[in-house]
Amino acid sequence: MSEPSITTIPSTPRLTRSSPSRFGGLVAVVVLQILLAASPLQAADKYRSVAVADPYLELHTGPGRGYPIFHVVDRGESVEIIMQRTDWFLVRADDAKEGWVKREQMEQTLQPDGERVSFERANLQDFTNAKWETGILAGDFGGANIISLYGGYSLNPFVSLEVWGSQILGNFSNGWMGSVNVVHEAWPDWRISPFFTLGAGVIRTEPKSTIIQAEDRTDQIGHVGAGFRIYATRRFLLRAEYKSYVVFTSRDENEEVEEWKVGFAFFF
């Protein structure tokens, strides 16, 4: 395979998979290539080099199910890892062929010092111990729709702090809500882990323009709740929860609102 003429840096991203010397490529492709060549590229020696320990390493044409194997690297030869996307690794063989290799096969390769390579992969253990978590939930907030985004930090496997931002979209009013929660998990190592939560924040309510006496207002809220974190796969979890809110209004009576939500989140 001949190198593209624009640059001699060996790490130029591959544009064609086989004999590129047909005709000049599409104009867009050339422009892109110049753009990419101009951007700071990693030097080749930064790549991680591993040796094949299995009888052979299979290179697929794409990072996903179904892509065919177009090249194999024999035992004893080495490949450079260029990048990782989900569970696939883009590698370059000695003869400059580039292809995608499954994680299961990459784990059968050896370090230069002869040790087996281990690639970090999230599991149930990380689900319990991960420090950070972020997710999206949607559901019902006292009859209105609610969309929420949250970020959490675990102080330890049992207790974490979360910051929430929500948009509420109802028939009579819209609003925004922000709150800070403390979450306690009694059995954080369970795959379906129940939790209890306590929090406080503010809610901004904007009645719709068609309602008479429309007046925006901001009130403080407090809430208690409970729910489940359910480990799905890799860094991915499902979450379902119920919260009961008290809105401390400036009127004589406080409002109580019930909220149900489901969604998904990642930990890292």
Place this chain on the structure above:
Amino acid sequence: MESRFRVLFLIVAMIGLSGCAATKNLFGFDNESAPPPSAEGPGQVIDPEVERREIKEPAIDREDFEIGAFAGIMSIEDFGSDIVYGARLAYHITDGFFVEGTVGRTEAGLTSFEVLSGGARLITDSQRTLTYYNLNLGYNILPGEVFIGEGRAYNTNLYLIAGLGSTRFAGDDRFTVNFGAGYRFLLTDSVALHLDFRDHLFDIDLLGEEKTVHNLEGHLGFTVFF
């Protein structure tokens, strides 16, 4: 007096400390603050081990995120079609699933009523700007390759998306459901073109009774993996 306070303070401190210990290090501070076991002196046996580990783990470039911009045409029911443009951020969880956030903006035209009646306006000019955001889950349902000429192969994906969001239009934020399909054409392993078709559904009562409207969008996009 002072000594009594001191005793009181000590008792409180002891209860606090024992409480922390009993609740299995409730606030997790110990992990950080506890000094490492200092059994090993400045031994030279340890140092090469540590350095070798560092060489052994050069970071692999992970490219699971995809960011980009798009432009196309969006039709707002009763209000005609106009150019839509926006941005997208996606995170690929597996080779099948990804999550995606999009924001977009377009302008509404005049309804047939407004055109026929002459001067009457249903909404003001500033209310004619439609902006939306959506949070979607996507699935690469038909991964594949295309061939241009005999010497070039490009990876592609046909994907489906569905999700929730909010649309600001005609003076209100409206809860929006959207779904659609898209085609991702990878120019290189890190740069992609997109062709997307989506339907945005929300409720609106501008023209008398409340109804659910379908707002169709088609756009071309450009994204980079990082």
